[in-house]
Amino acid sequence: MRHHLILRVVSKMLIPFILLFGLYVQFHGDFGPGGGFQAGVIFAAAFILYALVFGDDQARKVIPDKALILLVPMGLLIYALTGFAGILLGGKFLDYDVLSSDPTQGQHLGILVIELGVGITVAAVMISIFRAYAGRTKAIDKEDW
């Protein structure tokens, strides 16, 4: 999409703000609307926008496939290990009370960590699915738009 100058300029300006908004939704989810799932999707949307405008190859340089395939299970592992950390510290599975000396602090910590896990897995899966499709598609001709 080399000739779409306006799209290129506008998306270059927008992508940092989309990523910043994704981070806000991720880490502010316990105070406002949002959480790991929404943040992951917003994060993925930024990378998909980048891939759409600057090409799939360019996007694969930003996040290589090998890194992406590691991120997909990493989020789920972070979530599950937080659950087991609760058992190791003397509580039940996914019991965040024991993660910190103060139960409320433990809950905050637990929610923050598992939301991060959700965000990582969702973002990585969304980008992977997009890549699986985009990798099989021929570039769309200018007349076809």
Added chain:
Amino acid sequence: MTTSPDMVIIIIDLVLLTLLCLTAFAIMLVRHLFAVVALTGAFSLLSAGLLVTLDAVDVAFTEAAVGAGISTVLMLGTLALTKRREATKPKLSPIGLMIIFLTGATLIYATPDMPKFGAADSPGLMHIVPDYIEGSKNDIAVPNIVTAILASYRGYDTLGEVAVIFTAGMGVIILLGRRREDEYGYSEDNAAFPLHPEGSDNTTGKDKS
């Protein structure tokens, strides 16, 4: 003329619902799939607007991000692999029409029996919800009760959901994500958008109409 906040919400609801119905009819009638995908995105955005008026901002957020954003892109990606125009014209089936009208009539008939919107004494809110509201205020101390329920009270369910997303992603990666040589002996590793080599343009699946 004075307008109360309730009045404004009713007007917004009416506008959104009218647009939603128009979009749904347009999706049914339009045969060009590119336009249909764009309309489905608009449909999701309008649903997100309706969910905001219902104070379900977390759901609205998800609907806007997933429905209007990601799934539109994925549908366009699918369209690029197939054709952009519906092949067969659908026929009006009297039985189907009757079933739709019957189902719709049943739903409308049942609607007045539902608890009033936002009523505190509706059965769904009596069982365990008061504990959750108290708990997320005192024990978890998180202002967004939705997050407290999803991440803490229903942590098992959310773990299951993440596992579902993980499994879905892995399925797509394993089935479609691998780049390999196709039947033309064409390596996909060195092409940006590969599937078929240049020159065999009658098999590229491109819709010329």
